[in-house]
Amino acid sequence: MDVTLQPFFHPTGIAVVGASHDPVKLGYGVARNLTQSGYAGAIHLVNPRGGELLGRATHRDLADVPDPVDLAVIVVPAAAVPSALRACGARGIHAAIIASGGFREVGPEGAALELEVARIAGELGIRIVGPNCIGLLDTHLPLDTTFLAPPPPTAGDVAFISHSGAICAAVIDWASGQGFGLSRLISLGNQADICETDVLAPVAADPHTRVLTLYLEGIRDGRRFIEQAERVSREKPVVALKVGRFAAGQRAVASHTGALAGHEAAYNAAFARAGVIRAETNEEMFDWARALAWCPLPQRRDIAVLTNAGGPGVVAADAIEALGLPLASLSESTVARMRAVLPTAASVHNPVDMLASAGPREYSECLAALLDDAGVGAVMVIMPPPPTHSAESVCEALVPVIRGSRKPVVLTLMGDALVRRASELLRAARIPDYRFPERAASALATLVRRAAFVGTPPSAPAQFADVRARDAHAVLTNAPDGFLAQDEVAQVMGAYGIELPRIVLAPNADAAVAAAEALGYPVALKVASPDIPHKSDVGGVLLGLGDRDAVRAGFTTVQANALHAHPRARLEGAHVQRMLPEGQEVIVGAVHDPQFGALVMFGAGGTEVEGVKDVAFALAPLPRAEADAMIDDTWAGRKLRGFRNVPPADRAATMEALMRLGQLVADHPEIAEVEINPLRVRLDGQGVVAVDVRLRVHRH
C-alpha cells in the first residue's frame, strides 16, 4: 500500500478543521459523527471561536493541536481551504479529507480554486480525498468522518467506493433496510488528488472487506485502473456500476471500428480484462455483493431449485435458464431421499416442488439431499409464505444445513410482513435472501461467473517473437497524421506478420495494364486516393477484370467515379491486384481509446458492419483466451467453424491475425485506427488474406 495513504485508513489522530457549534452545519455533523463513531485515536476539534463542543474542548488554531494527529477533515468554506491546507502543512499533517464544496462542481472559478488547492497540497506533500465529498467511513476500526445524519451503516463486509456523495448517503440507508452492512465507505468527490484507482488496493487489504463495490462516473487513467483492479479482483470480487454512458461525447472517427467502439465498449473490455463484474443497476450491484460476500463459490454450474409451489419454481427455472445456467439433473439417491419425506404428489425432479404442506423437516431434509448430490453446484430455496408453517420456523431449520455445506445456497422469500422475521434470521446467519426468484437467480449466476474467473489462471497477452517492431516504427514515425499510403500499410502490417496481397500502384492506364499482365488475370482495380476512405461506396472498385481492354476501360471508370463523388480528392491512379481466393469475410480492427488505449474489434465484415453490429471488443494486446472468446461472441466468428453448406474456415489463422493486430496497436499508440475489412478467411488450413487495410495515424 502506498504509505502516503496510511493516515486515511489508520489515522492516529484526526483534526476536524471547521468543527461547528451550529447543528445544521456540516462542520457540526462531522464532529458529531467522529466523536460518536467510537474512533479510538485522538480527536481534535478546531474552531476559531474556541469553547466546548460535544463535551470536548476545541482548539482555536490547528497549530495548537497536540500529538498524535495525522489526518485533517476540512469543512471550512471553499475560499478558506487553501489556508487550512497550509495550516495542515505547518502542523505536519500530510493527509486531508476536504468535505467542503464550492470547487470544480460550481463552475470555472471553483475549478481554478480546486487547481490551487491541488497545487498547494502537492507542494506541501499533502494527500487529499475530495474536495466536495462525504468522506470516509470504517465500521470496524471504527471511524466516521462523514457529516451524514445518523444512523451510520451497520458493520458488514461490503466496501463501497463512490464518485457520488449522494449515492453514498442513499446506499448507507438502503443497505440497512436490506439487512447488510458495509465495511468501508469512501466518497471521492472531485478527486483533486486521490481517485478510485488509488484506493482499490488499500480497501482490498482490509481484512473485514470481502467484496468491493464501485459507483463510477468515469475513470481517469484506464490502464492503471485495469492493472490495480486486476490484481485486487484475483483476491476479492469487485463489482462496479459505471454510469454516464449517454453523457459521453462522440469522437471523430473514420473507420467502422471507430464508429462502433464507443466508451461503453471500452469500459466493458476493460472490466472484462480486470475481472471486474459490471452491474447494470444499484440493486443488482448489492444483490450480487451480498452473495459474493457470504456464499462459498460453486464448483459446478448446475442449479437445483427447491420450492413448495409450482409457480415460483417455473419462474426460477425460466430465470436460471435465461442466464445460461443448466438446471441440475438429480441422482437417483437424491430423488429417493426426497421421496422418503415428501407426499407422493410432490414433484421430486428439478425444480423440486414439495407442495404447500412442506415444513421445516421437508425443507431441511430435501435441501440436505440436494447439497449432497454431486451433480448440484448450487441451490435456490424458494418460500412463498408457507400456508401451514411460519417462514421463520422453516428458516431456523435451514440455517444449519446451509452453514454446514460448502455449496452456495440463496433464498427466495416471497412476500413482506410474513417473511420479515425469516429474512432477519437468514441475514444474521449471512445467507443472502431475495424477494423474487429472478433476483436470486441473478445472484447465483454471479457466483458461477466468479468461480469461473477464480478458476482460470490469468493469461498473458500473446506476443509474437517474429514481429519487427522497429520496421513498423520507422514507417509510422515518419508518417504525418492521417491515413497511410497503401505501400506503407503493407510495410507496417508485414512487420507484424500480416501479409497483404501484392498491390501495384498504377499512375495511369498503361501502367495498370502492365501491372495486370505481371500479376496475372483476373485482376481487381481500386482507385488510389488518400481522401476517399470507403472506395467501393463511390464506385471506385472494379472486380474480375479479365483482359487488357477491361483494365484500360476500368482505370478510366474508377477515376471518373471517384472524381464524381469527391471532386476535390487527390487521385494517385489505381491499385491493381490479382483477384483473391474465396473465403468467409470478417472484420478485424482496432482503435485508440482515450481512456484505455488500444481496443481491438472482431466481427462481421463488409460494408454493413455498422448496421449489422455483430462485433466484439477487447483490449490490446490480446491474451489467446480473449481472442478466442471474441470470435465465439459473434455470429460471424461462430460461422468460421462451418454452418450448413458453409465449410469450416481457418479459425486459427483468424485468431492469430487478431492477436498480431493487437500486438501492433499496443506497440504503437500513434495508430489511431486500423481496420482489415474484409479479412478473407479461407478454408481450414489455408490461412487468411487481409484484402483491404486502412491505417490512420494520429499523435495524442
Place this chain on the structure above:
Amino acid sequence: MDVTLQPFFHPTGIAVVGASHDPVKLGYGVARNLTQSGYAGAIHLVNPRGGELLGRATHRDLADVPDPVDLAVIVVPAAAVPSALRACGARGIHAAIIASGGFREVGPEGAALELEVARIAGELGIRIVGPNCIGLLDTHLPLDTTFLAPPPPTAGDVAFISHSGAICAAVIDWASGQGFGLSRLISLGNQADICETDVLAPVAADPHTRVLTLYLEGIRDGRRFIEQAERVSREKPVVALKVGRFAAGQRAVASHTGALAGHEAAYNAAFARAGVIRAETNEEMFDWARALAWCPLPQRRDIAVLTNAGGPGVVAADAIEALGLPLASLSESTVARMRAVLPTAASVHNPVDMLASAGPREYSECLAALLDDAGVGAVMVIMPPPPTHSAESVCEALVPVIRGSRKPVVLTLMGDALVRRASELLRAARIPDYRFPERAASALATLVRRAAFVGTPPSAPAQFADVRARDAHAVLTNAPDGFLAQDEVAQVMGAYGIELPRIVLAPNADAAVAAAEALGYPVALKVASPDIPHKSDVGGVLLGLGDRDAVRAGFTTVQANALHAHPRARLEGAHVQRMLPEGQEVIVGAVHDPQFGALVMFGAGGTEVEGVKDVAFALAPLPRAEADAMIDDTWAGRKLRGFRNVPPADRAATMEALMRLGQLVADHPEIAEVEINPLRVRLDGQGVVAVDVRLRVHRH
C-alpha cells in the same frame, strides 16, 4: 359479461362446503376469511357434524341452506368433490370455487377425477373456478373466499389474475409492504372450466380496478385471449408476466421460420396485437401497474429529471436514454423560474441538479416550473436522503403540485428508513415512488408506451380484394400433408397476388435445354425433389448457366449431387428458370402456432437466417402498421430504405408481400409453414420477386 359468471363477482349468498372447526384446516381458513371479510351477503357454513363455528350455526347439509345462495366454495377432500358438486346442483347453485387440491396436479388419477368433476359440472350447468386454487378476493365489495392467513390485502386499484396460488399468497403480502392495494384477486388453479380469458372482461368491468395484472403459465385458446384482451386493453391497461418459456417443448419444423418461431415469439406477437404490456419480472409488473393505476398518461415522450445531486441524475439520464426516451429540452422561461429559487452553482439544465441544499420550496417550485413547460411530457423527481431537510417535508410540498398537474410525475426516494415516511405520504396520495432511478425510468417508459397505444386507433388487418381464396383452397384441400409441388406453390401464391418467376419442371436433360431456350439465357437449374428441403445445401442449385451445353451438363450435376446427399430422395428432374434481376434479399415466412394460429416472420434471408436471427414476428393477418413495424424492427428491413452504397429498394412492395402472405396463412390454417427465401427486393418502384417458396401442408 357472461351472465353465468355473475355469482362469482356479485354473489347474493355463499355456502362454504367443508367449513372446518380445525384451525389448521383450509376449510377453517375459508370460513374465517369469508366471515371476517365484511361480505354483506348471506354466509352459510356447511359441516356434516353441525354445531357452531365462528359464532355462526352451521348446516349439516347443503340442502338445508336457506336462500339467498348462488355461490359455493368447496373445500372437501378431492374424492368428495363430485358429490359436493351434485349437492350444489340439487340446491340450485350454479357457481362453485373448488379450493381442494388432489386433481390434475398430482398425476393421472387426479386428472381423471378432474375430468369427472368437469363433466358433472357441465351436466348440471355449474361454472367452476379451480380446482386446486386459492379462490377469489374483492377488497371493495368486499369478499374473501381464500384460506390465506391474514392480513388480507389492502384495498386498491390493481387486479391480479393468477395461474399460481403460491404467487397470489406472495403478491398479497408483498403488495402490502410495497404500499399498494389490490382491487380483485383471482386464483384460477387447474382451470377445469373458467380460464384467464373468461375473467378478463368481468374484472375489467369492475369500477375499482384501474389496471389488470396477469401471472400466466400458458394460454389455452390464443385467438380468444387476444380478442378479449384487445377489447379490455383499449379501456384499461393489462400487464402480463408470462412464465414457463423454457418449459415449452420444441415442435417439428422444416423451415427457418419454424425454427425461429418459438413459443416466446408467438406470445410476444399475441401480446403486441392485444395491447398487453409484457413484464419480465414480478417486480417490473407491479412497478408498472402502480404507475399505470395512479398517473395520468403523458402527452409527449420528453422526460425531465429533478434532483438534488449529480450522481442520481446521471443514473436517471442513463436509464431514460437506455429506454429510448428523450431528455426534455427546457424552455428559457423554465430555466429562469428555476434560477430564481436556486443557488447559482445549481445546474438548471435537464437533469436539473438543485444541489444538496434543496428543500421543500426548491423542490416544489422547480417541479411546478418543469410541469408548466410545454416541452416536458413527464417528470422524475429524485430524492436521496436530503442532508438538510426531511424527505417527508419535501414530499408534503410536492404532493399538491403533482396532484394539481395533468402530467405524470414519479418519485425516486433513495434509501430506506430516512425516506419511509415520505414514501407512505406519497402512496397515500397515489403517487408512485421507487427506490432507484432505473425502476422509476422503467415505469415512465411504460406510461409513454401506454399513451402511444391509447393514442393509436386500432387498425384492421389488411385485406386484399383481388385475392382468389377459392383457387388456393382448391389446391390446398387436395394436397396431402407435406410439401406442395412447385407448380402447386405457384398456384397458391398466385391466388394471393404473389407471383413466382416462371419455372419449368424438366424431367430430363433434353427437356431442361428446351425450357432454357424458351425462357432465355442465362438460366438457373434446381434439382426437383419433394424430399430435399434445402437444395442449395446439397449442391442442388446451379446459377447463371449461359448455353445449352452448360444446361445439359448442369442437369446431370444437380441430380448427382442430390443423390449423393440424399440417396433415397425421390428425384423428379430439375426446375429451370431464367436468372432473376438483382436486389436485396429478405425472408418472408409464416408458421401455424398451436396456441395463436398463423404467425408471420420477416427478416434477413439467405441460408444464414437462423444464425443471424435478424427477424421479427407478428400475428396473421397483418394490419398495415404491424407490417411496417416488423420491417423497421430488423436490420434487413431498415436497409431497404438504402444504406451507404446500397440504393433504396421497393419497401412498399415488400410490405405488400408480407401482408398478402399473412392473409394467405390466416385464410388457410392447413398451411403449417410457408417461406419465401429469398424474397428479392428490387430497386424502389420495381417490385419484388419470390425467388424460392416452400409450402408445407399439415392438417391439425
